[in-house]
Amino acid sequence: MIHPIGRRAVLGGLLGAPLVAIGAMAGCERVAPRGSDRAARRRRAHIEGAIRGPSIASGHALRDGTLRQDGVETTHRARVVIVGAGIAGLSAAWRLRHGGVEDLVLLELEPMPGGTACAGYDGIVPYPWGAHYVPAPSRHDAELTELFSEMGAIEGRDDEGRARVAEHVCVREPAERVFWNGFWHEGLVPEAALDARDREEMKRWRAHVDALVARRDGCGRRAFTLPIARCASEPELLAWDAMRADRWLEAHGYRSRWLRWLLDYATRDDYGLRLSQTSAWAMLLYEAARIDAPGQPAPPYMTWPQGNGAIVEHLAAPWGERLRTGRLVQQVQPRPQGGVSVRAVHVASGQRERWDAEHAVVCVPRFVARRIVVPLRDGPDDAPPYGAWVVANLHLRDRPRGRGFPAAWDNVLVDADGLGYVCATHQRGRDHGPTVLTYYRPLLDDDPRAARRWLERQSWSALRDLVLDELGVAHPDLDDLVERLDVWRWGHAMPQPRPGVVWNAARRAAARPLGAIHFAHTDLSGLALFEEAFHHGLRAADEVLDALRGRSVAS
Amino acid sequence: MSLSRWHVGVLLAVALVVATSGLVYELLAGTLASYYIGSGVIGFSTTIGVYLFALGIGSWLSRRIADPVAPRFIAVEWTVALLGGAMAPAVELAFAWAEHAAVLLYVLLFVVGMLVGLEIPLLMRLLKHDLRFEDVVARVLAFDYLGALVGALAFALLLVPWLGTTRTSLALGLLNAVAGFAALAVLRAQLGPRATRRLGAQGLLVAAVLVAGLFGAARITRWAEAGTYAGVILWNERSAYQQITVTAAEGGVQLFLNGQLQVHSGDEYRYHEALVHPALALAHRRARALVLGGGDGLAVRELLRDPAIREVVLVELDPAVTSLARRLPALRELNGGALDDPRVRIVHDDAMVWLEARSSAAAPFDVVIADFPDPNDFATGKLYTTRFYRLVRRAMHDRSVLVVQATSPLHARRSFWCIERTIRDVGLHTRPYHVHVPSFGAWGFVLATPWPAPQPERLRVGGLRYLDEATLRAAFVFPPDMGPVPVEPNRLHDQMLVHYYAAEWGGG
């Protein structure tokens, strides 16, 4: 849902009226829901729904050692065991298969693969529960281009070598609209709100970003690129990682309220953090990394009704029985005779299984890896902080009314704590009748543990009211149209690139293999992006392939 | 001063008329409220509530009406005739020219309801000397409820479809007046000559006003619809997808979707002959045809003239449009019942979603006709994108023909050529052409084929009213002011067409 400031926002505004009073900027407190009053409760009585979420219960059982486990342990064998079938694990499997290794299993805790990119399939259209778009890969990213070509999402390259995104995957116009002062407006900032100063600063910002796009270190590495492992590491850049984004903007003379609103929206959307909580480097990464060359537009966004769930489907398709879902991995241990043994329990039956393998690729968040990988258990806590998110899917029987610009894919509210919603039928071209809207809201507390505790205490109806109160401002008829509203509580939704998290020695060290145990997960980068998860998966798979090749050469 | 049996019968017939017109006024108010409020549920529930309440107030007030009842009953009749008859025209004018017109609607409805509420008790009092109490109640109420049934059926099946709201209102007012005269005739002995003469003169005045209104109905509606519709509204409905309006004016019928003229019966044959027959002329096979949009059934009518057509699939988003095209006499007459032809299969879906979901193994179509409204928003604009034409191509074979209605190459020149360019972009060979449709002006179409087809020359169907071979030849010649201009293709993620169209028709 994030949009580096487009040229349109900067160059547009020929119509721009002088600044209309700007409403109070979004506050960050969770206000007492309006819906607690009786009338709202009655209006919402017909709405069904439930709390969903990663298997919090089994996670806790793992932590407390209370999980039910019976029977004898069965023993199995595979060349490679992948723990966790999120984007990182599935990407590792993809790479291994291309490298000729098919004798592998993926052990996944949840009933479905995907992790934070999973999707729901029980509506009139599939819909995302987490990640929902990827910007088209840069022309330098050959692997990602290959994956998307395989999916039919990229159809060759244009004259300048940029990937040509298939039309049905490119976010359909109108991509976004923003609700401000009682009306929906085209784009992410209401043109009418901008004054000369805002425009001037946005133009300057754009030029600034272009300069960062052009910036190279002595070895020709870009200052900002993806995966971040390829970024330059000059002292000035690293110093920006230790700095708060809002301070950086101040130091560079950016005061425009709307520019700040846009960037704050961007960091909330991408990282679940306010500008004041985000590393300046991480903010700049988002703006600069995806642009191929100065003066070029930001790449188009690729999306599907089920969001990145479509990528998950593609990656998971070849594995069939080898993708073993509902398996909680409890222990990953090097074997004295070489190789690894992985212990898991089938959550539903309590059946235990042990997998002996030549290599294991651990693709779970670091805070989990630290508990299950035996040699890590006594090490220092090197996990990044994780933010909590609320994601809700609203099943509507018809489209809500709203004043102003028509419905878009991404629908953002200026004066709201949440990020707004995306519409699952938009990309399908179904513009009338029932639909599913996915609402996103990061919890912006300074202490992420407090946010997690708060989230755990919320009932379904409290979260329902939170969502409907917020969106109801833009759509007065919403209560009446919603038939089902499910809420997903993401306790550890994503690693947070707070100042000092990304460029941190522990982070780099964590990615290094321990013998035959390899690691991949987006949090090894200190931030949550599809590209990072993907490249960590490839890197870990390459380590395995190299080791296996080395062995077969040796033997 | 007792009444003969014959006179009692007349008064009961009056009760029937009173009840019929009473119900029609209520339904009219509900319909008008729905049109203007935009919600049938709110429109009908509020008007029904107000009306029933007003009936109650009327009945309750009836006890305050002192004897003699007869002259007062007649006076009430005249007032109901006048106010009920004027209700629709007054409200339509008010909505066109004043703010808060809904207030007028509800006030009129309330007053009419109150007067109708007076009528039945007064009628009962008129009859009480000549019938036993039980009989009065039983008969009057029976006729009252019978009248309600008559009113409801007539309203839905006859009045609104044939007369439109304005004339229905005036006609029912007149019917009320006629009932008033019948009562006057029956009661003249009770009234005495002077009162009879006075009341008769009043009645004539009321009737004259209503008759004048009926004759001037077209003009009233024209005033009322000065901004939007130039005719009598025969049908106006807010479907799940759009506002559907059918009007009658200038001796013809017009269909509007969201206020945009789609069909004018006076010259629609020009449009639909030009849309369908050039494509048929090029087609190698003509057994299976696909019509996308065009729920009015007029393109289907043209296809069915060709005996080679075995099967037509019509994909129309809005069930309300096809249902209206099949049921509303004015439209059914135009399309000749084409949608009920056994060769036609109707699917209600978004054309893009339908094409995408359609199995690529399904049999391809020989002729595809894309007859969508103009691309004035993103939801319609997507039906003119490269993505869409790729999906259409998947439903064609190598010798199929596609034709696309492509707005006016004169008024929306960039839009027209953008559509042409977009079709070309997916690898189809195009043959743009245009004709003159007086209601629309210069109107353009694009023929597209997977092979470099020649310009069509020989029509497959003879006896067309507009298209002959000379006209067909001329259609492919573009004068300089309509010739190609440089444009970008229209893509899903970059809907140039919607922007061109807005600039060209929106005057921006």
Ligand SMILES: Cc1cc2nc3c(=O)[nH]c(=O)nc-3n(C[C@H](O)[C@H](O)[C@H](O)COP(=O)(O)OP(=O)(O)OC[C@H]3O[C@@H](n4cnc5c(N)ncnc54)[C@H](O)[C@@H]3O)c2cc1C
């Ligand atoms: C709400 C939300 C929205 C997002 N939106 C976007 C977006 O639009 N674009 C984008 O690029 N990124 C987005 N992200 C981030 C994106 O989801 C991640 O960067 C990426 O998908 C992470 O993949 P991963 O494989 O590294 O980790 P995860 O998704 O965390 O996968 C880890 C997997 O391991 C499994 N697992 C955990 N413990 C165990 C165990 N003990 N045994 C077995 N299995 C276990 C988990 O169930 C999970 O499937 C979003 C994230 C969230 C939460």
